Amino acid sequence: EAGVVQSPRYKIIEKKQPVAFWCNPISGHNTLYWYRQNLGQGPELLIRYENEEAVDDSQLPKDRFSAERLKGVDSTLKIQPAELGDSAVYLCASSFERKYEQYFGPGTRLTVT
Amino acid sequence: AQSVTQPDIHITVSEGASLELRCNYSYGATPYLFWYVQSPGQGLQLLLKYFSGDTLVQGIKGFEAEFKRSQSSFNLRKPSVHWSDAAEYFCAFNAGNMLTFGGGTRLMVKP
Numbered sequence A: 001e002a003g004v005v006q007s008p009r010y011k012i013i014e015k016k017q018p019v020a021f022w023c024n025p026i027s028g029h030n031t032l033y034w035y036r037q038n039l040g041q042g043p044e045l046l047i048r049y050e051n052e053e054a055v056d057d058s059q060l061p062k063d064r065f066s067a068e069r070l071k072g073v074d075s076t077l078k079i080q081p082a083e084l085g086d087s088a089v090y091l092c093a094s095s096f097e098r099k100y101e102q103y104f105g106p107g108t109r110l111t112v113t
Numbered sequence B: 001a002q003s004v005t006q007p008d009i010h011i012t013v014s015e016g017a018s019l020e021l022r023c024n025y026s027y028g029a030t031p032y033l034f035w036y037v038q039s040p041g042q043g044l045q046l047l048l049k050y051f052s053g054d055t056l057v058q059g060i061k062g063f064e065a066e067f068k069r070s071q072s073s074f075n076l077r078k079p080s081v082h083w084s085d086a087a088e089y090f091c092a093f094n095a096g097n098m099l100t101f102g103g104g105t106r107l108m109v110k111p
Helices: none
Strands: A005-007 A010-013 A019-024 A031-037 A044-050 A053-056 A065-068 A075-079 A088-095 A108-112 B003-005 B010-014 B019-021 B024-026 B032-038 B044-050 B056-058 B064-068 B073-078 B087-094 B099-101 B105-110
Touching: A005 A088, A010 A019, A019 A088, A019 A108, A031 A075, A044 A065, A044 A075, A075 A088, B003 B087, B003 B099, B010 B019, B019 B105, B024 B073, B032 B064, B032 B073, B044 B056, B044 B064, B044 B073, B073 B087
Parallel strands: A010 A108, B010 B105
Antiparallel strands: A005 A019, A019 A075, A031 A044, A031 A088, A044 A053, A065 A075, A088 A108, B003 B024, B019 B073, B032 B044, B032 B087, B056 B064, B064 B073, B087 B099, B087 B105
């Protein structure tokens, strides 16, 4: 069974530029999560989708971050414009339902210069 | 407030020695508990989970964890550490809506 797929794995951009991350969850998993992991810290939830509906986006900085999950499968997380403080690893995870264990992708390491 | 505390930021053990990583949680009830491992440049891999029942749970790679309700703890153990176990370990709980992680413990293994 294929795991959670994320791309790109690494991205370096200049501040004020836009950036997008893509995630394909495990087949059959209806719940999808985006996390941000700062250096030396645990992941923090940005947004949670159940199917195509964003049901928890309270931690998403909505002035510059946006996300979508069209058709309830793949998801894209976008930052526009990026700031220096956005440098982090962005992790995507999926689960069958929200209460069960989550499976994580390899993450996208973003560096904003 | 809901939180997970991993008191040890770094731990160094010799290869072949036993290991215990500490985890304490703060929550009004018994949450679902997890241990994840993250190797450099990799995502998080689930080691084991506790939902209910037997408080000693077995995981992959020879790891086990014990849930102690009275201490609000879920410590991770391994009887004999291998050099490949060097990584960052995260304790987490799911209280229904979201997964809350501890700050992680970085394990280093001496030859």
